[in-house]
Amino acid sequence: MHRAYFGVEGLDRNLEQGLSYGSQIMVEGDSGVGKTVLAGEFIKEGLRCGDTCVYVACDEPPTVMREHLLSFKVGTPAYEETGRLVFIDAYEEDGSTEKYVLSDLRHLEKYFTLESEVLRSCNGPRVRLVVDSLSTLLTNLEITDVIDFHRTRLKQLKKTGILAMDIFVSGVLEPRLITITSHLYNFILKMSFNGSRCNPVRQMQIGKVKSQQFTSSTHAFTVSPIYGILVAADTGVHK
Amino acid sequence: MNTIPTGINGFDKLVYGGIVRRNSVLIEGVPGAGKTTFGIEFVYRGITEFDEPGVIVTCEELPESLYRDALNFGWDLHALEEANKLRILCTSPEVLNDPEVNIIEEVVREVGAKRILVDSVSHFRNVFSDPILLRRAVYGFCNGLRRLGLTSFLVKERESDGQRDYAFEEYVVDAVIRLENKETPGLHRLRVLEICKTRGQEHIPGKHTFRITNTGIKVFAFEAIAVNSEIKEKDNLVNTGVPGLDDLLRGGLPQGASVAVAGGSGTGKTVLSLQYLIKGAVDYGDKGIFLSFEETPQQLLANAKHFNWDLNTLQQQDLIKVLYLSLSEMEIDETIIRLGEQVKAFGARRLVLDSIYAFLSRIDNIAVLHEKIYFLVSLLNKLNCTTLLISPAWEVESGGKLEVIHSVVQGTILLKSMMIQNRRVRQLEIYKMRGVNHAMGNHLLEINALGIQAFPRLGG
Amino acid sequence: MKDSDITIKLMNYMFMSMSNTMNQVPFSGQHWMEQLVIGSVQYFIDEYWDDSKLDSKKPVEICRTYLNVMEDVGFLYAKDYRLEESGDSLLMSVKTNKCVYRECCQRTGEKEGLSFKNCIRLGTFQAILRHVLGENNYLTSVDMAADGFCYGKLRPNTQPKEEIVTREGHIIKMAGHRAFLLRQKTYASLMASIRDHAPQILKHVLYDAGYQSGLSLARKARESYPYPKECLQLLLDELTNLGVGKLELVSFSLSCARVKIRCYDSFWADTANEYGHLYRTPQVICDMLRGILAACLSVIFEKEIICEEMVCQSMGADCCEFLALPLPQESSGGRKPHDPRNE
Incomplete structure (x- = not known):
């Protein structure tokens, strides 16, 4: 049975059994806290493990993630050429030169169809999916539509054994929606700024790990341009 | 005797x-x-x-x-x-x-x-x-x-x-x-x-x-036709070639079924039907006939060209046949009988009839209309030719004629165009499909450079 | 002299034995084989050679004179060998069945895995050229062609040979630089130690270390072998000689700067299989080799190449497979990997 990790040492240490393929990860965090960096680590780890990785770029063009991965010495062309790394451009709409483009953000069913099509075309045995950020796709939509979308999509992802990471930017969606949505995920990671205004501290907290023991401790972390996310050693900063 | x-x-x-x-x-x-x-x-x-x-x-x-x-x-x-x-x-x-x-x-x-x-x-x-x-x-x-x-x-x-x-x-x-x-x-x-x-x-x-x-x-002569559609094997489904629609139909149209595609002008009936024939020919090798009483073959060819579909070549390859009958020349019984002969001779697996309005406009008597449509549908069913009957919008006042059509055909797909939040949105609804546990409700329908595509509504 | 002459046969047996032995020597047996030939020729020179007989000190004349001397002692017929100049290089051709060493060449060539790359005749030319001209070294290459001729080439080499390990007393040197031998187990514990203390740097350390060593290796090779594919092949052979694993060039596109390389029995994959994996999940592990190859290819193609290990033998594959492609042009943000031109 294959198990998956984030590729972030201090975080993986808290996941003794790792995550199973078919799990859904919810990453919720403040703007600029390092969610995309975490996504990059997650993808890098996936590529190293032989997974096929799909990245849905909603908040920036896909090239930003390409360059981010390159800065971590991940040669994206080799993986893209062999179909191991696939980008979906949900940012540029009409002007995009990407192979997969979401041209219309108003209809979740169009996103769902495109995502399903891309995932179906992945021929590797294990697939990781990152949507950065899903909250962007869900703004300005009816809450019932959003919940229907979540149910259908997450059920499908579970059924097809996709390891999915959905990123939510804090404050974009109604708290009620976040609460309902979070029930549907196996693993929840919250990332935030803490500390004083002149000395902000990045923190991450594992909010939930379904069917596994976990300690809901808070860890301080930094974002290094070379090593990515560095979680402070086990000491853990408790509130 | x-x-x-x-x-x-x-x-x-x-x-x-x-x-x-x-x-x-x-x-x-x-x-x-x-x-x-x-x-x-x-x-x-x-x-x-x-x-x-x-x-x-x-x-x-x-x-x-x-x-x-x-x-x-x-x-x-x-x-x-x-x-x-x-x-x-x-x-x-x-x-x-x-x-x-x-x-x-x-x-x-x-x-x-x-x-x-x-x-x-x-x-x-x-x-x-x-x-x-x-x-x-x-x-x-x-x-x-x-x-x-x-x-x-x-x-x-x-x-x-x-x-x-x-x-x-x-x-x-x-x-x-x-x-x-x-x-x-x-x-x-x-x-x-x-x-x-x-x-x-x-x-x-x-x-x-x-x-x-x-x-x-x-x-x-309308011969009596033994109708055997009800005992057809469930597995024989015909892929529509319209992305998303087959998912809504749980696989495709029942083989040999006649399905009315109803909608007002501009809802995508002709594009959907053309795509049904062309994808059928290209992707599944199914021969198809387009019988038009309205658009001429030239118009259809030009229409197909918008989507890079080479109808001309498909005709030359004998995969698709476009037949045109002007409304003033066509006789209903003759058309039906000849159509049956053509379907048989050509070996057509798919047929599009554009549109059934031609029949409605000729027959006032609802019983007669019922009889003709019933014969047509039975004939095509016997020939195992899966058919789309393009039909006027559901809402059109027809003195009960449209209801007759929709009661006779095996399925009805409604195409709609409506305003949602100040944007015109096309939608598709499978109103009925005999023997198929199809998805209900309205689903987004889009016409883009590649043709027509349905996006199943999420949440069922 | 007749071919059946037992002395000729015995001489061939000796060379065959030497050649077999040299193939078991780590690093470059080829180099030692050359040394053996040159050494034995030196004895002949000491006894029969007279510098004053030379009309000119042109390499081609030296070799011709040497052939004449050999004819004078009844060892061969000088006219069997055609010699001509081609720039700085010397070209030699001989009908294979006229060469006294052919038995040795043919029989070692037949044995799989023991490709006899040294032409003994060219080795003797190397010896006489070195004797007359001093330290000037020549590289040899030979092709036993299907038309019944052997075609050889001698070309000047300005570089010292790189792969040679030498021992002077208690000092071991590799290509003239001090070295020491490390067992796999020690290497494994070194890596495990880095992982335990600073897990985040492990991959970077390996890649960067590989990249740096690859750069110096590739730059030297580039000077002697200007043709990209030839240069890469030489580097792969050299790396194979160094023991990283058996490297094989699968595909090579000069125009796209796209290269696929396989490595059988990679040292790192083997270390993981033998002494345990460094990471929580099975994953590609040959970051050092990836760095080496990226550096080599960046030098060869004269632009930034990034190399990815797509499959690894440590994950159960038959071999490791590397795919190298140029960095995308639009790349601007982020920290760039090493630029080989700035080093």
């Missing part, structure tokens, strides 16, 4: 092969309905196709005009007479009913006739004013013909198109064929034939269209 085929194109199907030998058949109808042509063809086909010499008795026309009219169909009666296969008698009813002068018996013996046309028995009325005497005379006349071993066609004028009065002749003769030249909605005249009675044999009831072509009469 000893029956003889008339040899008239399509007619024999109505009587399951032919009429009973030595029966008397009455052909009645208004002037110009085609009675004489019908009778002459009966005799002519007998001689030329079944080696049964015949006799034509006429009380009206001069033989010359008879010969001339027959020649218009390529029937050379002179030559047949010279070959001793045919005799034409020009006489009066009085002579015919004179028991002393057995003129018919003579000519029948001369050529060994098996068939006879008497044009017309209406003249008997002129001789016998007493109905009882008239009836007896006709009865005796018919028996005389039967004794001579003749199968006879008797022509009778019909004075009006009005209330049907059961005249005595109908009781005396063995079969009655009524010919009409009807007015239809849309300023059209339509030749119609109805077998009112056949003694001692079955016939297909109802009115059947026929046409007088330059080679004779062609009857468009």
Whole structure:
């Protein structure tokens, strides 16, 4: 049975059994806290493990993630050429030169169809999916539509054994929606700024790990341009 | 049962092969309905196709005009007479009913006739004013013909198109064929034939269209079709070639089904139908026919080109056939019968009929419309040809006609166009699909550079 | 002299034995084989050679004179060998069946895995050229062609040979630089130690270390072998000699700068299989080799190449497979990997 990790040492240490393929990860965090960096680590780890990785770029063009991965010495062309790394451009709409483009953000069913099509075309045995950020796709939509979308999509992802990471930017969606949505995920990671205004501290907290023991401790972390996310050693900063 | 085929194109199907030998058949109808042509063809086909010499008795026309009219169909009666296969008698009813002068018996013996046309028995009325005497005379006349071993066609004028009065002749003769030249909605005249009675044999009831072509009469007979759609295997599904739609249909359309695609203008009916045929041909190797009463082939080709579909090449490869019939030229029964023949000959697995409005505009009688559509749908089902019937929008006031169509077809797909948050959005709803547990509700439909695509609504 | 002459046969046996032995020597047996030939020729030179007989000190004349001397002692016929100049290089051709060493060449060539790359005749030319001209070294290459001729080439080499390990007393040197031998187990514990103390740097350390060593290796090779594919092949052979694993060039596109390389029995994959994996999940592990190859290819193609290990033998594959492609042009943000031109 294959198990998956984030590729972030201090975080993986808290996941003794790792995550199973078919799990859904919810990453919720403040703007600029390092969610995309975490996504990059997650993808890098996936590529190293032989997974096929799909990245849905909603908040920036896909090239930003390409360059981010390159800065971590991940040669994206080799993986893209062999179909191991696939980008979906949900940012540029009409002007995009990407192979997969979401041209219309108003209809979740169009996103769902495109995502399903891309995932179906992945021929590797294990697939990781990152949507950065899903909250962007869900703004300005009816809450019932959003919940229907979540149910259908997450059920499908579970059924097809996709390891999915959905990123939510804090404050974009109604708290009620976040609460309902979070029930549907196996693993929840919250990332935030803490500390004083002149000395902000990045923190991450594992909010939930379904069917596994976990300690809901808070860890301080930094974002290094070379090593990515560095979680402070086990000491853990408790509130 | 000893029956003889008339040899008239399509007619024999109505009587399951032919009429009973030595029966008397009455052909009645208004002037110009085609009675004489019908009778002459009966005799002519007998001689030329079944080696049964015949006799034509006429009380009206001069033989010359008879010969001339027959020649218009390529029937050379002179030559047949010279070959001793045919005799034409020009006489009066009085002579015919004179028991002393057995003129018919003579000519029948001369050529060994098996068939006879008497044009017309209406003249008997002129001789016998007493109905009882008239009836007896006709009865005796018919028996005389039967004794001579003749199968006879008797022509009778019909004075009006009005209330049907059961005249005595109908009781005396063995079969009655009524010919009409009807007015239809849309300023059209339509030749119609109805077998009112056949003694001692079955016939297909109802009115059947026929046409007088330059080679004779062609009857468009709706044969009875054994419908077996309900016991079809569930697995035989036809992929629509429309992304998303097959998911909504849980795999595809049931093979052989006729499905109405209804929607207003601009909802994507034609694109959807074209895509159905083209993807069917390209991706599944299914042959398809597009029968258009509205857009010309050039318009369709141009339409397909928008999506980079090369309809021309597909036609050259014999995968798709585009047929065009202008609304003013088409006859419903003929169209249906010919369509069936084409589907069979071409081996079409898919068909698009654009649009069923052509049928609606011609038939006012809902029962008749039901019958025609039912026949069409059954025929295509029997031929295993999965069909999209493009239909006007559901909401259009049609006096119940659209409801008839939607009740007969196996499925209905509604295409809609509506305003949502100030944006026009196309939607698709599978309103019904017999035997399929399809997804309900409205789903997003989009036309883009690649064609038409449905996006199943999430959450069910 | 007749071919059946037992002395010729014995001489061939000796060379065959030497050649077999040298193939078992780590690093470059080829180099030692050359040394053996040159050494034995030196004895002949000492006894029979006279510098004053030379008309000119042109390499081609030296070799011709040497052939004549050999003919004088009845060892061969000088006219069997054609010699000509081609720039700085010397071209030699001889009908294979006229060469006294052919038995040795043919029989070692037949044995799989023992490709006899040294032409003994060319080795003797190397020896006499070195004797007359001093330190000037020549590289040899030979092709036993299907037309029944051997075609050889001698070309000047300005570089010292790189792969040679030498021992002077207690000092071991590799290509003139001090070295020491490390067992796999020690290497494994070194890596495990880095992982335990600073897990985040492990991959970077390996890649960067590989990249740096690859750069110096590739730059030297580039000077002697200007043709990209030839240069890469030489580097792969050299790396194979160094023991990283058996490297095989699968595809090479000069125009796209796209290269696929396989490595059988990679040292790192083997270490993981033998002494345990460094990471929580099975994953590609040859980051050092990836760095080496990226550096080599960046030098060869003269632009930044990034190399990815797509499959690894440590994950159960038959071999490791590397795919190298140029960095995308539009790349601007982020920290760039090493630029080989700035080093």
